[in-house]
Amino acid sequence: xxxxxxxxxxxxxxxxxxxxxxxxxxxxxxxxxxxxxxxxxxxxxxxxxxxxxxxxxxxxxxxxxxxxxxxxxxxxxxxxxxxxxxxxxxxxxxxxxxxxxxxxxxxxxxxxxxxxxxxxxxxxxxxxxxxxxxxxxxxxxxxxxxxxxxxxxxxxxxxxxxxxxxxxxxxxxxxxxxxxxxxxxxxxxxxxxxxxxxxxxxxxxxxxxxxxxxxxxxxxxxxxxxxxxxxxxxxxxxxxxxxxxxxxxxxxxxxxxxxxxxxxxxxxxxxxxxxxxxxxxxxxxxxxxxxxxxxxxxxxxxxxxxxxxxxxxxxxxxxxxxxxxxxxxxxxxxxxxxxxxxxxxxxxxxxxxxxxxxxxxxxxx
Amino acid sequence: xxxxxxxxxxxxxxxxxxxxxxxxxxxxxxxxxxxxxxxxxxxxxxxxxxxxxxxxxxxxxxxxxxxxxxxxxxxxxxxxxxxxxxxxxxxxxxxxxxxxxxxxxxxxxxxxxxxxxxxxxxxxxxxxxxxxxxxxxxxxxxxxxxxxxxxxxxxxxxxxxxxxxxxxxxxxxxxxxxxxxxxxxxxxxxxxxxxxxxxxxxxxxxxxxxxxxxxxxxxxxxxxxxxxxxxxxxxxxxxxxxxxxxxxxxxxxxxxxxxxxxxxxxxxxxxxxxxxxxxxxxxxxxxxxxxxxxxxxxxxxxxxxxxxxxxxxxxxxxxxxxxxxxxxxxxxxxxxxxxxxxxxxxxxxxxxxxxxxxxxxxxxxxxxxxxxxxxxxxxxxxxxxx
Numbered sequence: 001x002x003x004x005x006x007x008x009x010x011x012x013x014x015x016x017x018x019x020x021x022x023x024x025x026x027x028x029x030x031x032x033x034x035x036x037x038x039x040x041x042x043x044x045x046x047x048x049x050x051x052x053x054x055x056x057x058x059x060x061x062x063x064x065x066x067x068x069x070x071x072x073x074x075x076x077x078x079x080x081x082x083x084x085x086x087x088x089x090x091x092x093x094x095x096x097x098x099x100x101x102x103x104x105x106x107x108x109x110x111x112x113x114x115x116x117x118x119x120x121x122x123x124x125x126x127x128x129x130x131x132x133x134x135x136x137x138x139x140x141x142x143x144x145x146x147x148x149x150x151x152x153x154x155x156x157x158x159x160x161x162x163x164x165x166x167x168x169x170x171x172x173x174x175x176x177x178x179x180x181x182x183x184x185x186x187x188x189x190x191x192x193x194x195x196x197x198x199x200x201x202x203x204x205x206x207x208x209x210x211x212x213x214x215x216x217x218x219x220x221x222x223x224x225x226x227x228x229x230x231x232x233x234x235x236x237x238x239x240x241x242x243x244x245x246x247x248x249x250x251x252x253x254x255x256x257x258x259x260x261x262x263x264x265x266x267x268x269x270x271x272x273x274x275x276x277x278x279x280x281x282x283x284x285x286x287x288x289x290x291x292x293x294x295x296x297x298x299x300x301x302x303x304x305x306x307x308x309x310x311x312x313x314x315x316x317x318x319x320x321x322x323x324x325x326x327x328x329x330x331x332x333x334x335x336x337x338x339x340x341x342x343x344x345x346x347x348x349x350x351x352x353x354x355x356x357x358x359x360x361x362x363x364x365x
Numbered sequence: 366x367x368x369x370x371x372x373x374x375x376x377x378x379x380x381x382x383x384x385x386x387x388x389x390x391x392x393x394x395x396x397x398x399x400x401x402x403x404x405x406x407x408x409x410x411x412x413x414x415x416x417x418x419x420x421x422x423x424x425x426x427x428x429x430x431x432x433x434x435x436x437x438x439x440x441x442x443x444x445x446x447x448x449x450x451x452x453x454x455x456x457x458x459x460x461x462x463x464x465x466x467x468x469x470x471x472x473x474x475x476x477x478x479x480x481x482x483x484x485x486x487x488x489x490x491x492x493x494x495x496x497x498x499x500x501x502x503x504x505x506x507x508x509x510x511x512x513x514x515x516x517x518x519x520x521x522x523x524x525x526x527x528x529x530x531x532x533x534x535x536x537x538x539x540x541x542x543x544x545x546x547x548x549x550x551x552x553x554x555x556x557x558x559x560x561x562x563x564x565x566x567x568x569x570x571x572x573x574x575x576x577x578x579x580x581x582x583x584x585x586x587x588x589x590x591x592x593x594x595x596x597x598x599x600x601x602x603x604x605x606x607x608x609x610x611x612x613x614x615x616x617x618x619x620x621x622x623x624x625x626x627x628x629x630x631x632x633x634x635x636x637x638x639x640x641x642x643x644x645x646x647x648x649x650x651x652x653x654x655x656x657x658x659x660x661x662x663x664x665x666x667x668x669x670x671x672x673x674x675x676x677x678x679x680x681x682x683x684x685x686x687x688x689x690x691x692x693x694x695x696x697x698x699x700x701x702x703x704x705x706x707x708x709x710x711x712x713x714x715x716x717x718x719x720x721x722x723x724x725x726x727x728x729x730x731x732x733x734x735x736x737x738x739x740x741x742x743x744x745x746x747x748x749x750x751x
Contacts, residue, residue, distance in 0.1 A: 111416065112413075
């Protein structure tokens with residue numbers, strides 16, 4: 001394709017980018033593209049500077065990098081358009097092509113990987129480092145919020161039988177003093193059949209009545225209580241709060257607006273948090289074992305109580321996801337660490353009976 | 366007896382002076398083309414876990430803008446995905462510390478008094494309105510027609526303040542103030558909008574909007590009980606809103622008019638509802654299938670697997686759940702983009718007439734580009750608007 005070619009009239013329109021005036025122009029395809037109106041030359045566009053602009057199909061719209069940014073040339077003649085396109089070697093250079101998309105995909109994957117790495121390694125580290133820096137007063141406030149939620153979930157019935165209460169306090173104080181913790185620790189028994197116990201941020205431990213009902217001796221309950229005191233000592237709830245919110249935020253960032261916040265975030269967070277809390281449980285077990293050793297009481301009963309509650313877990317699905325270590329592994333550990341009783345019993349037989357019925361008599365009052 | 370017809374008395378009237386005919390607006394884009402665009406976009410969103418959204422939004426706008434022809438010349442969208450990404454990152458840098466402060470202050474306030482965190486919600490509402498204004502400014506400055514861009518002045522915070530005060534009035538009056546709020550906000554936005562050196566104006570009155578739509582407001586409580594009514598009511602409401610909005614827009618001597626019928630958009634909302642139901646059923650079937658699969662992989666008996674909520678912790682199930690949910694959300698996005706973006710755009714444009722287009726024959730270019738910060742905030746805060 002060589003030589004000069006002129007367009008016929010009425011096939012090309014030019015907007016100079018300074019005004020909205022539509023000019024009917026004649027094009028000369030010479031060394032460069034010459035744009036003329038009634039014989040006056042309006043602009044000369046070098047072919048190498050010409051880029052395609054968005055247009056409806058059937059109309060070719062061009063821009064030029066060396067002309068005003070919004071100057072546009074529109075060509076509605078197919079033959080002329082083809083001639084011109086053949087001369088403009090860099091027509092599509094600015095278009096986001098396959099390579100551009102590949103770049104976006106590549107960097108997105110890199111961002112995803114780095115977010116996942118931060119979630120797996122950075123957030124737990126940050127939670128561990130930040131937790132000691134959080135003032136105790138702030139932690140207590142978190143605890144108060146959690147406490148009111150707990151009371152709603154478990155119907156808010158605190159067991160208040162006087163004799164049972166005395167026995168419970170004696171047990172908690174013995175464990176607390178042995179572990180060297182101060183008197184800020186609060187504790188209580190909630191009336192519900194669910195066999196469980198948990199620690200809240202800011203120093204509160206709850207034992208659920210269902211756990212007492214399943215316990216056969218005081219050492220079993222003492223072990224569980226010591227385990228929860230371990231969580232308090234390590235400020236695990238606070239770390240879990242930091243950990244959870246950090247993880248939710250980062251995963252939310254990752255998925256952005258395609259899902260809002262929802263099932264994907266929940267699913268991924270469950271996976272991540274489980275591995276973190278397994279570690280915390282292991283440490284709380286160590287704390288419980290040490291405390292029981294110091295009191296000269298056996299550790300195996302605690303494992304037996306847990307085993308009685310959960311049953312054998314080993315052949316249920318994948319252990320990677322469980323938030324606690326598997327009960328049989330914990331029982332084995334408690335049994336390994338078990339020493340014959342060398343200290344006095346933690347409660348008398350009468351106190352133990354009172355503790356067992358801490359909730360039943362309160363109902364009568 | 367009544368006369369059935371009459372003849373004018375006196376000499377015949379001279380024919381009226383030739384007025385340039387009102388100009389309809391045309392849309393030339395193929396539906397298939399747009400569908401392919403959003404389908405590919407959804408696939409890329411899946412691979413990039415959502416990061417492609419900035420480029421997809423840009424591609425959709427480029428398609429819609431460049432196929433919209435006014436007086437024979439198509440518009441052009443000159444924004445790019447990279448600008449949206451940068452806007453998002455900047456917004457993130459501003460929002461993250463605010464969120465953190467919000468969490469701390471909220472905890473403190475909520476402890477002291479149950480309603481104490483309300484001012485904080487108001488603060489985020491302000492932020493959202495600011496985002497709506499600034500996002501519109503971004504889009505407007507990327508809109509080019511005949512080599513001249515639209516642009517916008519005005520203050521995002523002043524707008525947010527106005528929107529909040531009017532919003533308060535709407536809440537206090539339980540709804541009826543809504544048309545006047547829309548009119549006041551639109552007046553502010555349009556007064557600060559320009560096409561080159563042509564200043565915009567909004568002439569829609571709250572009263573006109575109210576007259577057309579008050580019965581929808583009365584029907585809304587009914588729709589809460591009779592859910593199948595909802596697409597009818599919402600579709601009619603949107604049609605009334607579009608028509609009123611378009612008919613109020615002026616740029617210098619240019620006047621828009623819309624003849625959109627109340628029933629024009631109801632079909633679209635029904636189609637979207639239908640597709641969401643179908644996709645929801647597919648998703649439910651997928652969940653049941655993957656739960657069954659996960660249960661059979663675990664050694665626990667079927668009954669125990671579900672009774673103990675073990676399924677909520679099973680890895681294969683969670684992976685299937687996440688995957689299925691992602692695909693479900695993306696499919697819904699495709700449906701919404703095809704019907705409520707493209708088809709709605711075409712129907713609304715089809716009803717639009719431009720009067721006085723000759724005023725745009727020689728408009729001088731003015732105005733600066735605005736950044737995409739507003740779009741970033743809108744993305745981060747999940748607000749939308751025009």
